[in-house]
Amino acid sequence: MTDRKDHIVAATAQSSLAVPISQQVLLLHAPREPYHLQKDYSVPALAHGRELLVRTRAIGLNPIDWKAPDYSFGLPELPYIAGxxxxxxxxxxxxxxxxxxxxxxxxxxxxxxxxxxxGAYQExxxxxxxxxxxxxxxxxxxAGATVGVAFVAAVLALGVNLGVDFTAVEDGPDLLKLVRSLARSASTPLPADIRDECLSGIAETDRAxxxxxxxIWGASSTSAHMAIQLARLAGLRVAAVVDTARHGLRLAGHTDAYQAATTTCSWQPDLLIDSHDPERAVSVLRANLGSKxxxxxxxxxxxxxxxxxQALACSEGPSQAQSSPPSPPATPRPSVSPPLSHLVGLTGLPKGAPPPGGVFHSVPIKLFHEVPAVGEALSVWLEKLLASxxxxxxxxxxxxxxxxxxxxxxxxxxxxxIRGGRLVVRLAGDLL
Known part of the structure; x- marks a missing residue:
C-alpha cells in the first residue's frame, strides 16, 4: 500500500483537486441509532492500482441505509460507513x-x-x-447519484438470471455468455456462493x-424503473404491477418530468396492473398473458x-415433460419442453421449492464488484446509455x-x- 502522503502529492500534481488528510464522515456506532457526524476522519488511501479516489458531490439514499441499522443486518463492523x-x-x-x-x-x-x-457517507x-x-x-x-445500484440489480437480474442479450442495444453485453466464458478461465474464478446461479440458473433454450x-411486481421502485427500460430496449414486453393510485399516471407516461427527460427511451410498460388487490392482479395477468x-x-x-x-406459466399445472420439481440451482438442469418459468426475487422469494416447471433466482450482485470484466462491461455500457x-x-x-x-x-x-423517485443529499458548499 502506498503511503497516504504520496497519494496527496500525486493528486495535487495531477490536477487542481488537492486531497486533504482528513474529512467529514457519517458513522453508525450501533444498530438502531442515528448516524453521527465526525469531522476529523482520515481520508481513505488507495490500496490497488485499479482504485480511484472520488470527491463526493451528491449521495443517493437507499432503503438499505435505514433498514440495515433498524434491523441489524448488513453491518460487517462497527462503527460503520454506509451509502x-x-x-x-x-x-x-x-x-x-x-x-x-x-x-x-x-x-x-x-x-x-x-x-x-x-461507503458513500463521506467526503x-x-x-x-x-x-x-x-x-x-x-x-x-x-441525477447521477440515483442510478447505480438500481441499474446493477436490474441488469444482472435480466442479463444473468433471465439470460437477456443486450448486444443489440448500444453494443451492450451478453452477460450470460460473458459470465460462463469467464467461469472456464482459471484466472477468473466466480464467487462460490453465486457460481451455481451463474452457470446453471437458466438453460440456453430458456433465455428471455x-x-x-x-x-415486474413493485414497478414503482428504482430497480423496476431500470428493469422496465432495459427490458423494453432489448425487445421484451413488460407487464408492470404497481399501486396505480400512486404511480399509475407516471408509469402510463403522463408525468411532465419524464416527458421532458427523454424522447428516445421507452420506459412505459405494455400492460399496467393495479397491485391493490393481489389476487385480482394475478387474475389479470393470467387472463391476459396465460402461458406466455x-x-x-x-x-x-x-x-x-x-x-x-401464481401468475407465471408454471402455476397452471405440472409440465407434461417434467412431473417433479426441477433440481436446485446447484445442479445443471436438462433442457425440457415446454420451457421453464423463471422468477427473480430482489428482496425475497416464496417459501419452499418452486413448483414443477418453475425456477427461483437470486440476483448475483457480487459479479459487479468481484469480477472486473463484468463490472467494466456494465460501467462502460451504462456510460453509453446515459450519453445517448x-x-x-x-x-x-x-x-x-x-x-x-x-x-x-x-x-x-x-x-x-419518498415514492416514485429518489432522495439525494448534496454536500454542503457544492453547486451542482
Whole structure:
C-alpha cells in the first residue's frame, strides 16, 4: 500500500483537486441509532492500482441505509460507513487505471458493503475504476447519484438470471455468455456462493428474448424503473404491477418530468396492473398473458413474489415433460419442453421449492464488484446509455444538503414519504 502522503502529492500534481488528510464522515456506532457526524476522519488511501479516489458531490439514499441499522443486518463492523452510490469528481487514480482521469465527473457504485473506504457517507470515497461511470454533460450530479445500484440489480437480474442479450442495444453485453466464458478461465474464478446461479440458473433454450413477456411486481421502485427500460430496449414486453393510485399516471407516461427527460427511451410498460388487490392482479395477468408469461421480477419481498409466482406459466399445472420439481440451482438442469418459468426475487422469494416447471433466482450482485470484466462491461455500457439518452435516471424528488442531513432524509424514507423517485443529499458548499 502506498503511503497516504504520496497519494496527496500525486493528486495535487495531477490536477487542481488537492486531497486533504482528513474529512467529514457519517458513522453508525450501533444498530438502531442515528448516524453521527465526525469531522476529523482520515481520508481513505488507495490500496490497488485499479482504485480511484472520488470527491463526493451528491449521495443517493437507499432503503438499505435505514433498514440495515433498524434491523441489524448488513453491518460487517462497527462503527460503520454506509451509502451505496454517489456522484462526484475523480480526485486521484491508481497506476492501473486508464479509462478515467482526474477531474472526470463520475458516478461510483458501491455494492461491496464490507469495504468502509467505499461507503458513500463521506467526503472522499474509494471506488474500483470498473465500478465507476463517467457522467455525460446533460446528467447532473444529483441525477447521477440515483442510478447505480438500481441499474446493477436490474441488469444482472435480466442479463444473468433471465439470460437477456443486450448486444443489440448500444453494443451492450451478453452477460450470460460473458459470465460462463469467464467461469472456464482459471484466472477468473466466480464467487462460490453465486457460481451455481451463474452457470446453471437458466438453460440456453430458456433465455428471455425479444417478444417475450416479463411481469415486474413493485414497478414503482428504482430497480423496476431500470428493469422496465432495459427490458423494453432489448425487445421484451413488460407487464408492470404497481399501486396505480400512486404511480399509475407516471408509469402510463403522463408525468411532465419524464416527458421532458427523454424522447428516445421507452420506459412505459405494455400492460399496467393495479397491485391493490393481489389476487385480482394475478387474475389479470393470467387472463391476459396465460402461458406466455414465463418471466417474473419482484422488487418488494416474499409476499409479492408469491403472488407473482401464481401468475407465471408454471402455476397452471405440472409440465407434461417434467412431473417433479426441477433440481436446485446447484445442479445443471436438462433442457425440457415446454420451457421453464423463471422468477427473480430482489428482496425475497416464496417459501419452499418452486413448483414443477418453475425456477427461483437470486440476483448475483457480487459479479459487479468481484469480477472486473463484468463490472467494466456494465460501467462502460451504462456510460453509453446515459450519453445517448436511452436510459433515463429516476426523478429526483427531494434534495437535502450536507452529510448531517442524511438522518432526516432517511427518516422521510422510513415514514414512506419518498415514492416514485429518489432522495439525494448534496454536500454542503457544492453547486451542482
Amino acid at each position: 451505496r452510490e454517489l456522484a462526484g469528481d475523480v480526485a486521484l487514480y491508481g497506476t492501473g487505471t486508464s479509462r478515467l482521469q482526474v477531474g472526470d465527473r463520475v458516478l461510483a457504485i458501491s455494492t461491496d458493503y464490507r469495504d468502509l473506504r467505499k 472522499y470515497v474509494v471506488a474500483w475504476d470498473y465500478n465507476t461511470v463517467r457522467l455525460p454533460p446533460q446528467v447532473s450530479y444529483e 428474448g425479444p417478444g417475450d413477456w416479463i411481469a 408469461l414465463r418471466f417474473g421480477f419482484d422488487t418488494r419481498g416474499r409476499e409479492s413474489a408469491q403472488s407473482l409466482l 439518452g436511452r436510459l433515463v435516471p429516476p426523478v429526483v424528488i427531494g434534495v437535502e444538503t450536507g452529510l448531517e442531513s442524511v438522518n432526516a432524509g432517511l427518516d422521510r424514507m422510513r415514514a414512506g414519504e
